[in-house]
Amino acid sequence: ELKVEQNPLFLSMQEGKNYTIYCNYSTTSDRLYWYRQDPGKSLESLFVLLSNGAVKQEGRLMASLDTKARLSTLHITAAVHDLSATYFCAVDSNTGNQFYFGTGTSLTVIP
Amino acid sequence: NAGVTQTPKFRVLKTGQSMTLLCAQDMNHEYMYWYRQDPGMGLRLIHYSVGEGTTAKGEVPDGYNVSRLKKQNFLLGLESAAPSQTSVYFCASSYFLREPQHFGDGTRLSIL
Numbered sequence: 001e002l003k004v005e006q007n008p009l010f011l012s013m014q015e016g017k018n019y020t021i022y023c024n025y026s027t028t029s030d031r032l033y034w035y036r037q038d039p040g041k042s043l044e045s046l047f048v049l050l051s052n053g054a055v056k057q058e059g060r061l062m063a064s065l066d067t068k069a070r071l072s073t074l075h076i077t078a079a080v081h082d083l084s085a086t087y088f089c090a091v092d093s094n095t096g097n098q099f100y101f102g103t104g105t106s107l108t109v110i111p
Numbered sequence: 112n113a114g115v116t117q118t119p120k121f122r123v124l125k126t127g128q129s130m131t132l133l134c135a136q137d138m139n140h141e142y143m144y145w146y147r148q149d150p151g152m153g154l155r156l157i158h159y160s161v162g163e164g165t166t167a168k169g170e171v172p173d174g175y176n177v178s179r180l181k182k183q184n185f186l187l188g189l190e191s192a193a194p195s196q197t198s199v200y201f202c203a204s205s206y207f208l209r210e211p212q213h214f215g216d217g218t219r220l221s222i223l
Contacts, residue, residue, distance in 0.1 A: 001170070004153070009151075031209055033211055035211075041216070042201065042214040042215060042216045042217060043154075043201070043203075043214040044214075045211035045212070045213075048210065048211050088153060088154070090154075092209055096208040096209040097159070097161070097167065097208070098156060098169065098170065099144070099156050099169075099212075100156075100170070101146075101153035101154040101155070102153050103151060103152060103153045104153050
């Protein structure tokens with residue numbers, strides 16, 4: 001069974017600050033997904049990272065993948081209140097028929 | 112632009128009752144998924160389908176059954192509800208395997 005761990009679980013940060021969310025997974029997978037969930041809402045896809053060394057950026061969010069270390073990071077630059085949400089990473093088995101989500105990181109950006 | 116639609120949005124059941132959750136997608140997606148979301152545990156895959164008429168077990172399939180008689184619909188059934196099945200249930204779909212999934216708005220289910 002593949003396990004996915006995120007840290008921190010809760011993050012409170014001030015506007016304008018930078019921070020990184022970490023996602024570790026336990027077995028080999030060459031694809032990693034990041035999703036965002038607003039309170040009481042559905043999940044929205046942010047990034048899919050397809051290979052070792054992949055980096056994707058959109059706005060104040062940048063995601064990277066190191067498949068050798070089994071680690072992905074989601075870096076937040078100059079946080080704004082609108083980024084407050086829960087962020088999930090997820091991996092799938094290399095056959096693609098099983099998906100495993102991390103526990104989520106609840107981010108609160110304080111003005 | 113309906114996307115993935117789940118019905119109902121909320122439901123309260125008594126232990127032992129049965130019910131069916133409906134997921135409908137209008138994007139002609141081949142792959143459909145049912146997850147449950149519990150506090151502190153992220154989402155866990157219950158069952159999935161790789162096409163009309165096919166279903167398969169995910170990580171936590173016990174106590175649930177599914178059917179995909181039509182490509183656009185994926186049904187999740189609870190034959191005899193238990194309090195441990197209190198959760199938020201999400202349906203998702205994708206056109207290709209191993210691509211980001213499109214999620215519905217969820218069904219909040221409470222079992223007393």
